[in-house]
Amino acid sequence: MTDRLGARVALGLLAALLAVPGTAAAAYHADSDTGVEALDYIENEHRSAREQKLTAEQKQLLADAENMSKHLRRPYDKTDKTQTMPVAFEGDELTYDERTGDFSAKGKVNILQMDAHRFQADDVSGNTQKQQIVVPGKAHILQMTPGEVRVTLDGYDVNYNYGLKTGTMGQAIGKAGSHYITGKRFEFYPDHIVVYDGTETRCSAKSPDYHLAASKIVLYPNDRVEMDNVRFYLKHMKILQKKHYVNDKLGGQNGGQPSFPRIGYNDDDGMWLKWHLDQDLGNHVQANEHLHVTKKDGWRSNYDVTYAHAGLRSGITYGHFEDGDEHWIKREPSWVTSFDHRLGHSHFHYGLDTEYGRWYGDGVHSTHTYGGVRLSYDPIKWSRNTLYLGTGYDMTHESYDDSNVHGARFDAVLTRDIDLRWAAYVGYHYSKKNEENSLFNYDTDDFSKKAEGGFSYRVDDNNRLVVGTRYDLDHSEWNHVDYYWYHSMHCAELVLRYKSMDNSWNVRLQFTPW
Template identity: 60%
Template sequence: MNKQRLAGLVTAALFLPLLGGTASAEYHADSDTGINALDYIENQHRSERENRLTEEQKKLLADAKAMEKNLRHPVDPKKAAPVAFEGEELTYDERDGSFIAKGKVDILQMDAHRFQGEEVTGNTKSQDVNIPDKSHILQMTPGQVRVTLDGYKAHYNYGTKTGSLEDVKGKAGSHYIIGKRFEFYPDRIVVYNGTETKCGAKKPDYHLAADKIVYYPNQKIVMDHVKFYIRGQVLFSRKHYEAGVGEGAGQKHVFPRVGYTSDDGAYLKWDLSFPLRKNLAANANIFVNTKDSWRSNYDLTWRHGGMKTGVTYGHFEDSNDNWIKKEPSAFWKYNDHIDGTHFTYGLSAEYGRWYGNGVHSNHGEYSVSLGYDPIKFHRYTLYLQTGYGITRESYDNSRVSGMRGDAVLTKDFNDRWAAYAGYHYNKKNQANSLFDFDNDNYSKKLEGGFSYRIDDINRLAVGTRYDLDHKRWRNIDYYWYHDLHCSQIILRYKSRDNKWNIRWQFTPW
């Protein structure tokens, strides 16, 4: 048996086209104290907990490192062997290139792939590898998504980098996946009759099921004839569903959120997006509560690069429970970096018919902003932005213009403690504006607070806001975040207003 020759043929066989970059999970606090400045830190900590290594993943990395250090080709000891091949019984026919390996077969690739089975057959000339019974696949290659899969009837051609696996169950990134059949290609993975979820329970609280799921690494996921399940019941279905994956992919909550506030009563929120064509989508942001009934809004939005434009209609609520209705309103926004620098700029315009505070008005709002990329140093992060805006109203022929500025500093002390402090100024406020929506009744304010993680499932936080114009505290809010195995409960108490807010939502993804 020529072990080195057999080892060489397996080098490419263990390479899997990558699921690379699953949709990122993000949490955003409901806040009017600026505590959402800690969202980025909390999302990082969530990602770190999701990406903690299992024992077999740690072993794979250690074995790959030891292999790189110790295993050498006999012909040229200076060259590191790319693959190690082990089995209780190994046979190889040099005449036709066929081979058979039996008994706890373990194939280790130096870039941190592992391929295991009780019997492996293949052919060096046709470049095929087959595992007719159960197989186990691990992928821990740096820069690529982590994959742990169990399946049957594995076939892979390491020349074309194509293959298949049947009756598959496992995990890709932080997503649990099951599929009747997987097909591997150099640029994508196709799953037939598959499901996926971020809920790790044996019977997930929620999951998506589709006739066909296609993963394009670091690009998007495409599903055909997809159904959204909660507790085993179909919530709704769609013929086609797409979502971006990888860093920076914008994600809305696929599943609804429910909660209770003193102002709204019990409520349900659900953000839905329906792609119409490339860069164009119709969005419905459903909001229903027991006090005001239907308070939803809708938009038709076109996106390309840093530009976003469209038209929107419906009800909108700010963090101070102020409402506005747009009947409708057109908007345009553009954000980008100044070439070759860390400076950013933004332009925006909105014009439409607004209703609020008992009046209708043709509302026009135009602004320009200048900012700088987050400045990081010694676990501190500094955010800076300034801008100038103009607002016009037909109802009273008013015009409000002036500067605004924001400076926020966050500190990630360790895995448990984080804090923030910020100064904000905006010439525009409720005193000089027709509508209260998205305005304070003062121009200068300080915000600050901290959060403390008790354990992996419980976190406490305090957020405050101080009115510098009138020298008084406006908000001192207390938060409790509790993670269930597949969902979250967020409790907020606004002490200055004596109001409670409780929210329940599925784990963000």
């Protein structure tokens, strides 16, 4: 179950994160209490741009398709469904029957469609009137059609209709979007690809550090991936199995949680392991286990059963929760509900949050009651700047001391995408609730007004340096000055964080795409 603080901080960034291009689960999310998550959207855009970088083969296909469109024998209108897609054939031996449309080609066959499809094989037959291509042996397929997923595949036994954009391919290996895939059988449709007895990973290594294997994989470009009878592997070791799994660009069934375990070290907990597991119970209900084990405290996990649909999340949660300042509480249990919705066709979003349950922390048991309302505006963009605005009102009651804290909050964050290497952010946050007027210090600052700011510098494709700061405006003093080093290790990432005000270290290893 997502903590309320995380939901509030993320609210102003949500609309931007929804726009991140790419395929399933490509989004990166920072772990921070200095506001550096404001740079996530910029980092995701840069990561996507690197993923979308064209290969020499893809550039050549686009150039050939563009050149073909300039040298047509007769005009072609792509909106006219009665016209067939222009196709060019090359080969050592070509035969073509103009009456029936039947053709055959042998020896270094190259078939180019004007919509940026390419088929290459040694033996091809088909029919231009039916827009059908048949390859009985090995084939290479390249697709760069605008608005469709980029595909590079090598396989056998191709039967494809380039008019309907449907077909099949056997025993193939390649890439669809950012997904490296293999399968015994591929089925192609205009809006998705189906793979049977296949594997999927975003790790490009010949022997990937992690992958998923499934009896059926359905890839919906720029939307989601659905899998049946899926197994999760680290190298060749199976660590998890599920009957059905969905992962989409908004987080999927697992709410954006990593499918693979993360390990790390910090001065407070020592070595730790985190792993999110979930089980679909049907009718939009899911059981989640957020496993967290530390050397110092042992088992610190939490669990929930949650209904999630159409902007509403509601469920019961139990277990230990930790904030960014290593403050812990235990819910024993709590009922947590949130609702998010856009106001009509406007640029405004509103949200409602409630929680009722038992909290335990620092030797204190209390019945914790919370209610809050949120209002935010779509990100305001100009030039290379983005402004996020949000406000709300919170009400908290604790039975232990019969305390009540009611008050407003306000958040404003400005980010600047300076260039491909540099990015920066600055933010102002106000909340009536603070440690002085609250029973628990979990999820709570010891001041009401704070400023945050920092910058990111990309050294190269594998290394990024980040500085994040938090300034206590109530007491006019620095509260956090943190330094980060992100190091890409091909299919995993090492994150080193130094909190200079506490002289403490945190090391995290996680598999991409997080």
